[in-house]
Amino acid sequence: MIAEEPKIKNVYEREDLLTGCQAVSQAVRLADVDVIAAYPIRPYTEVMDALSKIIADGELDAEYIIADSEHSQFEIVKHASSVNARAFAGSSGTGWCYGFEALVVTATDRLPVLFLVGNRALDDPGAFGVEHNDAMAVRDMGWLLAWVTTPQEALEHVLIGYRVAEDKRVRMPMALAMDGAFLTHSQHMVKIPTREAVRQFLPPYDLGDGRLHPDNPISIAPQVNEDWVMELRRQNWDAARRARGVIKEAYGEFNAVFGERYSTPFFTEFMTDDADTVLIGLGTVCAPGRTACRRLREKGEKVGFVSLRWFRPFPTIELRESLKRFKAVGVIDRDFAHGSPDDSGILMHEVRSALYPLKNRPAITNIITGLGGRDVSIDDCIRMYEIAQKSKTDDKLDNFVTWIGVRE
């Protein structure tokens, strides 16, 4: 990777020790967000604390509204976004689901609000640990949805997220997901960009003729009947398809401003060059996954790891082209889809579906792990590699899904 000379000399103002939530709050400050609506639920809550402090310290001039519930919280930012205010909200677990009606209409109204989802297991039983089902609930609703794995990436993806979401070719809400506790509350050294660099990358939010304003009389979200719905769905479909190109552009521009931060937009490959077996996963599981990969490489095993970042839009073509090079793919799901085909996880369905048109498909196997914040160790990941390697010759459906980390 050749580092390009950044356009601005000082792209970073300082380095600080920040949790994932604090890194997001710094990005919200740098994006000069106008309206923030908040309602507490952990692990999201820390971002709300951090933002209120940033506003109290006079570092950000924004409306900060504490709602009476997630439903109102999400409605507030939706409305703010429609009057051309850059808006931010977030939630976790069942709180995110409680506001689901508002989440659906934010997408159909094509309002580019950015939400942080601090992934948390859905109740019951009450638990605070990570599971991805909460964020994935919006996967079919016309949302942008991406996972990050470090506080630095979290900060950067708030900026990338706004840029993609607000692009007039896209105009979709963005859910930025990060593993609850493991990332939201883990403190790392983070480079904080300068306002100048952020301004260079992120243009002001401009809804154009879609802005709700007395000078621009329009009505958003009227009651319509069967005559209208299908055409509007077709628009959403098109926007989601266009988003892939806009995402690629955004990473190109991000690298131009901040130096070569990301070699590929949708996912990152690790040690895949001559690999015959790879694992693919979302979120913090990538860290033990890559270390397991490195250890197996030291023993001469031809393994690699694919860290998927963008889940919506799903990088169908890119991932298909990537995965077709391998003999076996193990899909790691930190989620569940009970009763779904082969009773496997959600990511597995997506990956298998993307691979289906290939004539020579790699063997595919599914691992469900880390639910409710259960540890996923390096040894667990080594076992996943063994399972994936075995699937090259043993593809009996009985062995298709393996639960790792459950007490049995």
Next chain:
Amino acid sequence: MIKRVEINYRGIFQKNLGKKIGSDIVIIASGMGRIGFSNGRYSDSPERNGIPCKYFAFVSHDLSEEELEAECGAKLDIDQCDISVVLDDTMIKGVEPWGWHGVRPINEKVQPGGTLLVVTKKSQDELLQFIAKKPYSWKLATYSGDLSFGGLWVFRDDLTHEKTLGAVAGIDPDIIGIEAVEKYLNHKNPKEPARAEAARQACDEVRKSVRTVKPGEGVEWKHEIPVLPKWFQFMEGAAVPAVKRHFELGPKGQSRNETFKRGTTKNQRPVVRFDLCTKCTLCWLECPDQCFDQTSDGLYDIAFEYCTGCNKCAQACPVNECIVMVDELQFTDDSSPWEAYKANPQKYTEWAEEKKRKGRYIHPMVTGTGLEFVEGELVPFGGKRAGQKT
């Protein structure tokens, strides 16, 4: 190479202190060109008052951040550590942060050659009366200090934060160096040289105090670690069986939750003068943890395994000197005080007064100057009532 530091702290009261220590270890190490990150044990949350909790800091000289994160991050707890800091010495009696966890030894994660670093005014021999033995040798280091509330802004800062940084540097310069600690503290607080001085002092103190604990030295650990059920052993539908209701008069007469006792939450326990008790029932009524067992003679025994040391009984008791809170490290077991009283009332009373004399203190949160041991009114054994309770 990875260095792991575990910080054991009392939930809520020391939450900010624990986090600040973890954060500053990473910032100082990072300033020395090392890689680090810090996190807490999220499952401790929601922290209850005084419950034993943990914060962690990880430092490496040679690994990338991603490799360090892979080895140490995204985990509930650590497997072992180089240094385990104990911010309240009463936690050496064992730690039970949540249900089905069991009461674990404070040095559980200390690896061979690793160090247990205790803030205390007790001698190391006194501490070893409570700490579990290990099959390998490890180190015990201490520096003088009390249970600090310094991380809470309403209480006086007693420099425990700075002292702990200095002490960590004193034990293992591969984590952070004392010069770097001093530089950082002076840079952050240019008008307060006392902070860096406190760090240096603690650094010197632990270097002198550190001793090797031999294999087998320490106590036999008597608490069992519960075995968690397998997935097919649970009831369907996120339902769990309740504790079966049972009551009879006498010690341990009520049924209680065996899988979560919470007794390691306390740093003080109530000592009762049964001879002064008026049987008013207020302690039994006020105890939020239902630790008091009614006995056949109308007195109330205490199940110390379940007592969180909240002080409510002592506050509720209307009789002067009848229930007094005493430093938890004065006691080596959780046996029934009522049974001891019935066996020999005079001897029990002498024992109780001895404990009160040695271990009654005004909490440092009030004075900000450290534990201040105080004496109460000595009430002779028998019917004579003490003076007005103040």
